[in-house]
Amino acid sequence: xxxxxxxxxxxxxxxxxxxxxxxxxxxxxxxxxxxxxxxxxxxxxxxxxxxxxxxxxxxxxxxxxxxxxxxxxxxxxxxxxxxxxxxxxxxxxxxxxxxxxxxxxxxxxxxxxxxxxxxxxxxxxxxxxxxxxxxxxxxxxxxxxxxxxxxxxxxxxxxxxxxxxxxxxxxxxxxxxxxxxxxxxxxxxxxxxxxxxxxxxxxxxxxxxxxxxxxxxxxxxxxxxxxxxxxxxxxxxxxxxxxxxxxxxxxxxxxxxxxxxxxxxxxxxxxxxxxxxxxxxxxxxxxxxxxxxxxxxxxxxxxxxxxxxxxxxxxxxxxxxxxxxxxxx
Numbered sequence: 001x002x003x004x005x006x007x008x009x010x011x012x013x014x015x016x017x018x019x020x021x022x023x024x025x026x027x028x029x030x031x032x033x034x035x036x037x038x039x040x041x042x043x044x045x046x047x048x049x050x051x052x053x054x055x056x057x058x059x060x061x062x063x064x065x066x067x068x069x070x071x072x073x074x075x076x077x078x079x080x081x082x083x084x085x086x087x088x089x090x091x092x093x094x095x096x097x098x099x100x101x102x103x104x105x106x107x108x109x110x111x112x113x114x115x116x117x118x119x120x121x122x123x124x125x126x127x128x129x130x131x132x133x134x135x136x137x138x139x140x141x142x143x144x145x146x147x148x149x150x151x152x153x154x155x156x157x158x159x160x161x162x163x164x165x166x167x168x169x170x171x172x173x174x175x176x177x178x179x180x181x182x183x184x185x186x187x188x189x190x191x192x193x194x195x196x197x198x199x200x201x202x203x204x205x206x207x208x209x210x211x212x213x214x215x216x217x218x219x220x221x222x223x224x225x226x227x228x229x230x231x232x233x234x235x236x237x238x239x240x241x242x243x244x245x246x247x248x249x250x251x252x253x254x255x256x257x258x259x260x261x262x263x264x265x266x267x268x269x270x271x272x273x274x275x276x277x278x279x280x281x282x283x284x285x286x287x288x289x290x291x292x293x294x295x296x297x298x299x300x301x302x303x304x305x306x307x308x309x310x311x312x313x314x315x316x317x318x319x320x321x322x323x324x325x326x327x328x329x
Contacts, residue, residue, distance in 0.1 A: 071089075073090075073091070074090045074091060075091065075131065075134055076091075076134060077135075077136050078134060078136065079137060079138055079141075080111045080135065080137075081105070081110055081138065081141050082138070085098050085102070091131060092130070092131075094122060096121075096122070097120060097121065100120065100122075101120065111135075111137060111141065112141055112142055113137060113143070114132060114135040114137065117135050195212065195215045196216065197216055197217070197218050198216050198257070201256070201257070202216075202257065203258065203259035204217060204257055204259065205259050205261045206228065206232070206238050206241065206258050206259070206260060207232065207238050207260060207261055207263050208261065210229065211225040211226055211229055217257045218257075219250065219253060220254060224247075224248055227247045227248040228244055230247070231244075231246065231247035231248075231282065232247075234281070234282055235265075235281070235283075236265045236266030236267065236268075236281070236325050237263055237264070237266060238260060239260075239262075239265060239324050240260065241255060241258050241259070241260050242255070244258055246282070265324055265325060267324075267325055267327045268281060268325055268326055268327065269327055269328075269329050270292060270326050270327070270328055271301040271328060271329060272329070275289045275290050278293075281325065283318070283321055283322050283325065284322070285313070287313050288311075288313045288314060291311050291312070291313045291314075292308070295307075301328070302328050303328055304328060305319060305322070305323055305326055305328070306319075
């Protein structure tokens with residue numbers, strides 16, 4: 001160990017002595033804390049004996065064996081409809097199987113035959129071979145055999161004569177074959193919920209028809225009728241029959257049932273409406289409505305629909321289908 005040059009030779013010796021004394025004290029303290037009564041015999045050191053025992057414990061871990069009492073399994077006659085949990089556990093059934101039996105009973109279930117008990121969850125072949133012959137079903141839980149060829153009593157005895165076993169109805173319940181059964185009266189159908197469809201080709205005006213009239217057309221139900229009327233209101237009125245196909249998905253055959261009576265449509269004043277009001281129309285998107293408002297702010301009011309052709313968001317087809325619905329005031 002090197003010391004700074006500030007220490008003299010005697011100081012260095014003193015520091016070395018203190019260092020060795022501290023090391024010796026630590027060794028003696030460790031040996032004292034790990035000593036055992038047997039370690040002093042034979043002149044062996046405490047540290048060597050403790051170290052050897054620690055190594056042996058790591059190499060061969062201890063194993064423990066616990067004695068568990070084994071419950072004896074019994075076999076005796078039992079009725080699964082009335083046996084309690086103690087009886088079922090004595091038969092060697094698991095607790096969860098006993099719980100399954102109780103749940104089956106709680107749902108108003110009954111074991112009518114031994115084969116019914118065979119369907120118990122967890123039933124193995126070994127368990128069934130041991131318990132199957134001991135399952136006894138009480139008479140009140142068995143099925144009643146009333147087959148016409150053989151009448152078996154509840155106790156399982158020999159068959160009885162068929163005539164005596166048959167149950168005859170009281171005289172007042174018998175009816176002659178000549179009496180016919182009454183004919184059931186037809187229940188009137190609610191025409192509002194289940195409308196009667198048109199049997200012949202009938203033209204319906206799409207600008208004035210309500211939902212009840214539209215539902216009489218084949219292939220049109222409540223949903224399509226509501227969509228046709230709702231789209232007509234948002235559009236402002238139909239100007240062509242083909243516009244009805246824009247309301248919702250429908251087969252092309254429904255067009256044969258529609259007609260159109262020209263009526264004034266509801267128009268939009270392009271120069272006075274806001275972006276939100278303009279985009280409510282089915283033929284105007286948010287970007288088109290915003291472009292109209294920005295054009296008005298920069299160039300002033302729009303005088304005719306042809307000015308929309310100068311805007312990027314409008315095509316020639318857009319302008320043509322918007323023509324009946326726009327005014328410029």
